[in-house]
Amino acid sequence: MLSIVLFALLLVVAITLFAKRIRFVRKAIGLGRDADFSDQTPLRWKTMARVALGQGKMTARPVAGILHILIYIGFVVINLEMLEIVVDGLTGSHRVFRGIPGYDGLIAAFEILAFLVLFACVVFLIRRNVLAIARFRSSELKGWPSLDANLILVAEIALMFAFLSMNAADALLQVRGDAHYPQAGAFPISQWLQPLYAGLSDGGLVAVERGMWWFHITGVLAFLVYVTYSKHFHILLAFPNTYFANLAGPGTMPNMDAVTKEVQLMMDPTADPYAAPPADAAPPETFGVKDVTDLSWKQILEAYSCTECGRCTSACPANQTGKLLSPRKVMMDVRDRAEELAGIKQKEGAEAEGGTPLTARITEEEIWACTSCQACIQACPILISPMGILLDMRRNLIMEESKSPESLTAMFNNVENNGAPWAFPAANRANWITE
Amino acid sequence: MAEMTAEGKAPEVLFWVGCAGSFDDRAKRITKAIAKILHASGTSFAVLGQEESCTGDPARRAGNEFLFQMQAAMNIQVLNGYGIQRIITGCPHCFNTLRNEYPELGGQYEVMHHTQFIRELIEQGKLRxxxxxxxxxxxxxxxxxxxxxxxxxxxxxxxxxxxxxxxxxxxxxxxxxxxxxxxxxxxxxxxxxxxxxxxxxxxxxxxxxxxxxxxxxxxxxxxxxxxxxxxxxxxxxxxxxxxxxxxxxxxxxxx
Missing domain, CATH: 3.40.50 (Rossmann fold)
Incomplete structure (x- = not known):
């Protein structure tokens, strides 16, 4: 009875903490500007099914991709077992679903997947910490981000080990004919762990089985909460993030409608340039992006969805040639700033500001190093666009701050005066015909 | 283009030369090659000449949305004025802007990159x-x-x-x-x-x-x-x- 109460309490605490954190993150994402994604619903579902559910872009890098798919399938399938664990925990039953047909096969499948997950996590730990893979050694990963990554891998290994140990002890108890442990399940993997526990008394085995059961469920619930504070949030957010993905090509920049209005006004000879704006006109928005509040909420969602894999950075031509720019860092900066500002507003009220704005995190040097080649977008397994944020920040630098490298100012002047980025007169445009 | 219009003719395609193709000495050779291919294949085409202006791509990607939209508005006025429907470009930046970014501003055209058009000419047997x-x-x-x-x-x-x-x-x-x-x-x-x-x-x-x-x-x-x-x-x-x-x-x- 005590264990049932304890289990219920644990469940309630975990779900409460999770829900509270989700509310906070929703607020942080909500700091961004409105954006409408109600179009092309079927295509959006299809994109999500292909990219997130189907892991469609993962195998562009085969080693990491296939290992990731193992962990992903393992995670999804083994979590079916959670259903049984929760029912057992709340009712005091043991392996409550053992009567359903195919139960043994299911348990066997869980075991095999648990082993594959364990294997993949070990390889990932080696890749991160032993092999000198450049994208895991970038400066933006120093400290918490790389600890975060390692913690997740170690936690997954521990959880899988606990799951298998639980099964091993259970199977031993089944063989010994313990009344509380009826014959159930097939254990193709954990049978190899049995020698580890075979020397224990019945009481010892029950302690191992229960201990591992509690460790596993506590671990999973703790992980559920931890994930929302971690780069590992992608396991949930990859789904909405791909649903709300940009469906225009990666090379199409979103139009600024406010500017279109201005231009139309300028080109309309009947317009009165001195007319007062209508009384109900919305206050003009900042041009481009200066801080997270100028981003669309979707861009902040992208930042929370980013799992810092660094495929973008390793594909970025600027980064490859030693420039300061790292697309991954852009996403991390956006997330950290959204987190900071949402925290300030939670403490001091919705109007509160402060902290370090985005422009102090992403420098002009980084912003101007982008070649807009879209390699980062192509590389991202969940359709994030670091490039979009950089180009939006350029809009702010130019249209609000009038800050640009000198040569670009000259280019602008040329386009404006000659209709070409170079200082050639338009009259010479057709010279090639006769030259 | 102006001359053809004056003669009451409408070309099959407009060849959008682009700034590099118009002014850069090396790129002019590419422009000439495209023009020769168009001639040899019997394609009726025109260029805008002095009436062509930068699509605004470099301005937009450097953050100057205002300048981009000014350029777009002017170009769209010219293109729509001539009733242009089909454009081929010698530059992927012009291609992308005309194809993907002008429609929202009122410029709807069928835009092809010159490699796409050349492929079409070869497939149709117009170019050997x-x-x-x-x-x-x-x-x-x-x-x-x-x-x-x-x-x-x-x-x-x-x-x-x-x-x-x-x-x-x-x-x-x-x-x-x-x-x-x-x-x-x-x-x-x-x-x-x-x-x-x-x-x-x-x-x-x-x-x-x-x-x-x-x-x-x-x-x-x-x-x-x-x-x-x-x-x-x-x-x-x-x-x-x-x-x-x-x-x-x-x-x-x-x-």
Whole structure:
């Protein structure tokens, strides 16, 4: 009875903490500007099914991709077992679903997947910490981000080990004919762990089985909460993030409608340039992006969805040639700033500001190093666009701050005066015909 | 275009030359090759000449949305004024902007990159390669322009055109979706690079050298500049950098 109460309490605490954190993150994402994604619903579902559910872009890098798919399938399938664990925990039953047909096969499948997950996590730990893979050694990963990554891998290994140990002890108890442990399940993997526990008394085995059961469920619930504070949030957010993905090509920049209005006004000879704006006109928005509040909420969602894999950075031509720019860092900066500002507003009220704005995190040097080649977008397994944020920040630098490298100012002047980025007169445009 | 309109004629296509193709000496040769191909295939075409103006792509990508939209509005006025429906461009940046960014501002056209149009001409039998292929036995590698490839998903047209050259097409390690940028996009062409340990075009030239190709085929005047410089810096002037239009013009004996 005590264990049932304890289990219920644990469940309630975990779900409460999770829900509270989700509310906070929703607020942080909500700091961004409105954006409408109600179009092309079927295509959006299809994109999500292909990219997130189907892991469609993962195998562009085969080693990491296939290992990731193992962990992903393992995670999804083994979590079916959670259903049984929760029912057992709340009712005091043991392996409550053992009567359903195919139960043994299911348990066997869980075991095999648990082993594959364990294997993949070990390889990932080696890749991160032993092999000198450049994208895991970038400066933006120093400290918490790389600890975060390692913690997740170690936690997954521990959880899988606990799951298998639980099964091993259970199977031993089944063989010994313990009344509380009826014959159930097939254990193709954990049978190899049995020698580890075979020397224990019945009481010892029950302690191992229960201990591992509690460790596993506590671990999973703790992980559920931890994930929302971690780069590992992608396991949930990859789904909405791909649903709300940009469906225009990666090379199409979103139009600024406010500017279109201005231009139309300028080109309309009947317009009165001195007319007062209508009384109900919305206050003009900042041009481009200066801080997270100028981003669309979707861009902040992208930042929370980013799992810092660094495929973008390793594909970025600027980064490859030693420039300061790292697309991954852009996403991390956006997330950290959204987190900071949402925290300030939670403490001091919705109007509160402060902290370090985005422009102090992403420098002009980084912003101007982008070649807009879209390699980062192509590389991202969940359709994030670091490039979009950089180009939006350029809009702010130019249209609000009038800050640009000198040569670009000259280019602008040329386009404006000659209709070409170079200082050639338009009259010479057709010279090639006769030259 | 103005002359044709005055004569009451409407061309099949408008050839959008682009700024590089109009003013850059190297790119002008590409423009001429495209024009020769259009002539040889019997395509009726026009150019805007003085009435053409920058699409605004470099301004937009450098953050100057206002200037971009001014350019777009002016160009759309001209294009719609002539009732233009079909445009071919010699530059993937113009191609991308006209095709993807003008519709929202009132400019709806069927836009083709010149490699797509050349492919169409060959398929329709309007353009034939001459006997005695100049590229027989050559090793050609194609450098995908970002705004033709990733931005518009066109990887096939340039390759199918190159296939007509009777040469060997060797892909670089990074090609198609994963092709590396030449370093010119996003208005980088018009400014110095940020501090780093090397130039982007030099890094991309390494990919070229790895293939052992003797010809680098390009589909963008800016890539062409970047790759030409890269090959020069690598002191490998035996490697020729040419636009696909130039290669086809040579193979069709139009030079």
């Amino acid at each position: 390669m001459a006997d005695g292929q100049p590229f027989k036995g050559k090793r050609i590698t194609f450098h995908d322009p970002c705004y033709l490839g990733r931005a518009n998903g066109e990887y096939l047209a340039p390759r199918e055109v190159i296939a007509k050259l009777d040469a060997e097409l060797i892909e670089m390690r990074r090609c198609k979706q994963n092709a590396m940028c030449c370093g010119a996009g996003g208005a980088q062409m018009f400014k110095d690079a940020e501090k780093g340990n090397r130039e982007v075009n030099v890094a991309r030239t390494d990919d070229v050298l790895e293939t052992g190709a003797n010809v680098v085929a390009t589909g963008c005047p800016f890539c062409n500049t970047m790759m030409t410089d890269g090959v020069k810096l690598a002191e490998r002037e035996d490697i020729v950098v040419k636009d696909i239009a130039e290669l086809i013009a040579e193979a069709a004996d139009l030079v």
